[in-house]
Amino acid sequence: MVPINNNDIPEIxxxxxxxxxxxxxxxxxxxxxxxxxxxxACISELVKQKVQRADILLxxxxxxxxxxxxxxxxxxxxQFNALIALGAVIRGDTYHFEVVSNESxxxxxAVQLKTGIPIANGIITVETDEQxxxxxNQKGTEAARVAIEMVNLLRELxxxxx
Numbered sequence: 001m002v003p004i005n006n007n008d009i010p011e012i013x014x015x016x017x018x019x020x021x022x023x024x025x026x027x028x029x030x031x032x033x034x035x036x037x038x039x040x041a042c043i044s045e046l047v048k049q050k051v052q053r054a055d056i057l058l059x060x061x062x063x064x065x066x067x068x069x070x071x072x073x074x075x076x077x078x079q080f081n082a083l084i085a086l087g088a089v090i091r092g093d094t095y096h097f098e099v100v101s102n103e104s105x106x107x108x109x110a111v112q113l114k115t116g117i118p119i120a121n122g123i124i125t126v127e128t129d130e131q132x133x134x135x136x137n138q139k140g141t142e143a144a145r146v147a148i149e150m151v152n153l154l155r156e157l158x159x160x161x162x
Contacts, residue, residue: 012160015152016145018051023147024080025056026070028087028123030063034132038086038122041140049148064089064100064123068107075115082118082147083111086140088132089125101125118150 023046027035039058046056057080061070064087071083085108091097104123112119122143126132 012153012156014149015156016049016148017152018046018049018144018148020055021051021081021148021151022055022079023051023057024071024074024083025058026067026074026083026085027058027060028062028064028067029060031088031090031129031132034088034090034124034129034136035086037133037136038088038124038140038143041137042084042086042122042144045141045144046148049144051144051148063087064104065107067104067123068111071108071119072111072115075111075117075119080117081151082120084120084143084147085123086143087123088136089123090129090132091125091127097125116154118147118154120144120146120150 025042027039029035043056047053059070061067067085067087071085074080074083089097089100105121108119108121120143122139124132124135124139126135
């Protein structure tokens with residue numbers, strides 16, 4: 001990784017330790033093959049980063065537009081350190097792709113900002129099934145890392161900004 005800060009300025013380092021974290025995952029069942037690939041990669045990375053399987057809760061929803069409501073419900077329980085949204089929106093022949101892509105992303109961001117719970121957006125938006133299948137492993141892994149990193153970052157900020 002290329003150093004970002006070459007000055008003598010204090011910097012919060014990236015921390016990918018998931019030990020002791022409780023993570024909630026909301027996955028869309030639409031385009032389930034890609035969603036399942038995202039999920040498998042995500043869980044594999046969470047476990048690799050020391051999140052215990054017993055500390056992961058998965059819930060599924062019909063499609064990407066329903067993800068934000070389930071995230072909001074989970075965020076308000078106070079039981080999770082971070083949440084992860086997983087799904088695949090694949091372009092079709094209508095404008096619906098744009099609506100679902102934009103609104104699902106907006107919903108995830110709104111819940112995160114409203115609740116203060118970090119949410120990794122692992123909803124991929126692609127042109128074809130093939131693109132979804134080729135991106136699912138990388139995006140699932142990235143979503144797990146983002147969730148863990150953001151929990152640890154917010155904890156460090158709490159220590160440094162009273």
